Amino acid sequence: MKNKAVRGTPKGRSVDPRARGEVLGLLAAAKRQTGVDHHRRDLLIENLHRIQDRYGHLSAAHLAALAEAMRLSQTEVYEVATFYHHFDVVKEGEPAPAALTVRVCDSIACELAGAQDLLARLPKILGRAVRVLPVPCVGRCEAAPVAVVGQNPLGQASVDAVQAAVREKKTQCPTPKAIDYAAYRKAGGYRLIAGCLAGKHTREAITQIMEDAGLRGLGGAGFPAGRKWRILAAAPAPRLMAVNIDEGEPGTFKDRWYLERDPHRFLEGMLVAAWCAGVGEIVIYLRDEYAGCRALLERELAKLRKNPPCALPPIELRRGAGAYICGEESAMIESIEGKRGMPRLRPPYVAEVGLFGYPTLEHNMETVYWVREIVERGAQWFASQGRNGRKGLRSFSVSGRVKQPGMHLAPAGITLRALVDEYCGGMLDGHRLYGYLPGGASGGILPASLADLPLDFDTLQAHGCFIGSAAIVVLSQQDSAAAAARNLMRFFKDESCGQCTPCRVGTAKALELMKDKRWDAPLLEELSRAMMDASICGLGQAAPNPALSVMKYFGKEVGR
Numbered sequence: 052m053k054n055k056a057v058r059g060t061p062k063g064r065s066v067d068p069r070a071r072g073e074v075l076g077l078l079a080a081a082k083r084q085t086g087v088d089h090h091r092r093d094l095l096i097e098n099l100h101r102i103q104d105r106y107g108h109l110s111a112a113h114l115a116a117l118a119e120a121m122r123l124s125q126t127e128v129y130e131v132a133t134f135y136h137h138f139d140v141v142k143e144g145e146p147a148p149a150a151l152t153v154r155v156c157d158s159i160a161c162e163l164a165g166a167q168d169l170l171a172r173l174p175k176i177l178g179r180a181v182r183v184l185p186v187p188c189v190g191r192c193e194a195a196p197v198a199v200v201g202q203n204p205l206g207q208a209s210v211d212a213v214q215a216a217v218r219e220k221k222t223q224c225p226t227p228k229a230i231d232y233a234a235y236r237k238a239g240g241y242r243l244i245a246g247c248l249a250g251k252h253t254r255e256a257i258t259q260i261m262e263d264a265g266l267r268g269l270g271g272a273g274f275p276a277g278r279k280w281r282i283l284a285a286a287p288a289p290r291l292m293a294v295n296i297d298e299g300e301p302g303t304f305k306d307r308w309y310l311e312r313d314p315h316r317f318l319e320g321m322l323v324a325a326w327c328a329g330v331g332e333i334v335i336y337l338r339d340e341y342a343g344c345r346a347l348l349e350r351e352l353a354k355l356r357k358n359p360p361c362a363l364p365p366i367e368l369r370r371g372a373g374a375y376i377c378g379e380e381s382a383m384i385e386s387i388e389g390k391r392g393m394p395r396l397r398p399p400y401v402a403e404v405g406l407f408g409y410p411t412l413e414h415n416m417e418t419v420y421w422v423r424e425i426v427e428r429g430a431q432w433f434a435s436q437g438r439n440g441r442k443g444l445r446s447f448s449v450s451g452r453v454k455q456p457g458m459h460l461a462p463a464g465i466t467l468r469a470l471v472d473e474y475c476g477g478m479l480d481g482h483r484l485y486g487y488l489p490g491g492a493s494g495g496i497l498p499a500s501l502a503d504l505p506l507d508f509d510t511l512q513a514h515g516c517f518i519g520s521a522a523i524v525v526l527s528q529q530d531s532a533a534a535a536a537r538n539l540m541r542f543f544k545d546e547s548c549g550q551c552t553p554c555r556v557g558t559a560k561a562l563e564l565m566k567d568k569r570w571d572a573p574l575l576e577e578l579s580r581a582m583m584d585a586s587i588c589g590l591g592q593a594a595p596n597p598a599l600s601v602m603k604y605f606g607k608e609v610g611r
Contacts, residue, residue: 066119070112074120077101090121095389099132100370108139108147134391136373137339149182153213154199158188158301159524159538160450164195172210181217187375187542188301189340192450193457202342224342227311232354235315241360243423244322248361254327263430265442270295270415271519273508282402283328286410292330293406294321295383296416297338299375300491301542302522305446306416308458310344314351320422325364328412332364336383338371375546379588380413393550394588417446439464439505449475451525452482464505482527490519492539493593495600496532515600532605536597537565543594554591557582565598569610572602
């Protein structure tokens with residue numbers, strides 16, 4: 052019997068020496084810059100970003116070298132890299148993508164504003180040297196349509212404006228001109244957290260103020276903030292905090308709006324929440340589309356650390372990579388850990404077993420943004436702001452057929468009709484109200500006849516909708532609710548993480564059914580029920596809402 056030949060190299064792709072040197076150089080530079088060893092498993096996504104930022108794509112050679120450096124399997128690195136939209140993975144033998152990419156948002160607000168025309172015309176005009184891609188919501192719906200040249204977002208984008216940006220190589224996102232650290236401190240900023248650590252306030256007193264004010268989670272779920280702090284404070288130490296700024300819901304841009312103007316108000320509220328819950332470390336997860344906000348936060352966090360008003364816990368800023376599913380709290384935590392952003396089965400909940408296995412306080416950015424003002428003005432100030440029996444203020448992201456789209460701070464419980472008339476300057480000339488999305492892509496679609504419903508948590512469920520993150524998209528008689536629903540279902544199909552069959556297959560099947568002129572209502576309703584009952588997370592559970600509401604309120608459009 053002949054002896055088997057001994058392999059001269061390990062199984063799998065061998066590592067190219069040049070790629071190894073390039074990757075090790077990037078990891079070393081990252082350690083010099085941040086003081087953190089970038090061979091850590093949880094920094095895989097950060098390392099992928101560094102390679103792509105430097106070389107414009109992720110080659111097979113670089114992925115293999117990164118796997119070796121981080122002591123991970125090449126399969127593990129590849130599956131993470133290919134999960135996220137913003138990583139350009141190039142297989143061996145394939146050409147690298149064009150040096151410049153123009154991304155055109157084709158989500159609901161931008162589609163209403165003419166995104167499809169841009170997508171049709173730009174490839175012919177820009178030529179092969181520029182790649183043009185349709186992408187999901189980039190969080191600038193008030194300026195629709197939006198095209199992103201490199202990382203530079205262009206609002207009210209036109210073919211000429213995009214051409215000019217490409218020609219002049221304007222590819223970097225400007226850093227917003229926000230209230231900086233010095234100005235914030237001069238106006239009384241960080242006195243609250245300093246006072247908390249100095250014993251001027253108690254955890255119980257601050258938590259009680261949040262409960263009396265009725266502050267609820269403003270990322271969509273609406274869980275009472277004070278109660279969440281109590282739950283975490285009762286959990287065993289150590290405890291962590293994860294701040295969610297991955298607002299990928301089409302129609303939503305409030306978090307970006309606040310960050311671009313007053314980032315330290317958010318940071319101080321975050322620190323107070325962490326103190327009240329007994330949190331020892333904080334991670335901020337920011338969507339990759341917000342390059343300007345990322346530069347702003349990096350700059351202002353550096354100023355805060357250099358001249359702290361009090362003792363600070365470790366604070367890390369993590370960069371998303373283009374995955375709507377990471378707005379779900381457990382998927383975000385998986386992404387922070389350097390994995391694919393796939394929601395976890397529950398229980399246990401993240402308050403019990405969260406980031407790195409520790410009890411974790413998860414908050415939307417806007418929720419903690421309000422903490423300082425509520426404490427300074429008092430719980431009654433916030434609670435007394437509502438209308439129609441509701442309490443508090445809501446940050447409405449408004450887009451669509453109104454004269455003044457944008458982020459409008461209005462009383463909770465305001466109606467859509469009052470919001471449009473009092474805050475948005477009314478409907479555009481020649482347009483009359485036909486319908487509206489009260490809660491972004493997943494919140495359903497309501498007709499004009501229901502424009503006098505109070506907009507708040509718990510007020511829309513009886514009508515098959517919900518307010519979510521308060522993203523309002525206004526439709527007129529020139530629009531089609533059925534077409535809007537198809538746009539939304541296409542979004543959900545593309546953004547499904549693929550983990551569970553009801554969502555992965557259900558969204559694709561629903562989209563095909565919705566392409567027919569006459570919808571098969573019984574089949575769509577049966578499919579919707581299966582998705583809502585059996586999907587693991589809120590994406591699959593809420594994806595049928597637009598289709599169901601169109602069949603219920605706009606039946607003539609779909610032959611019902």
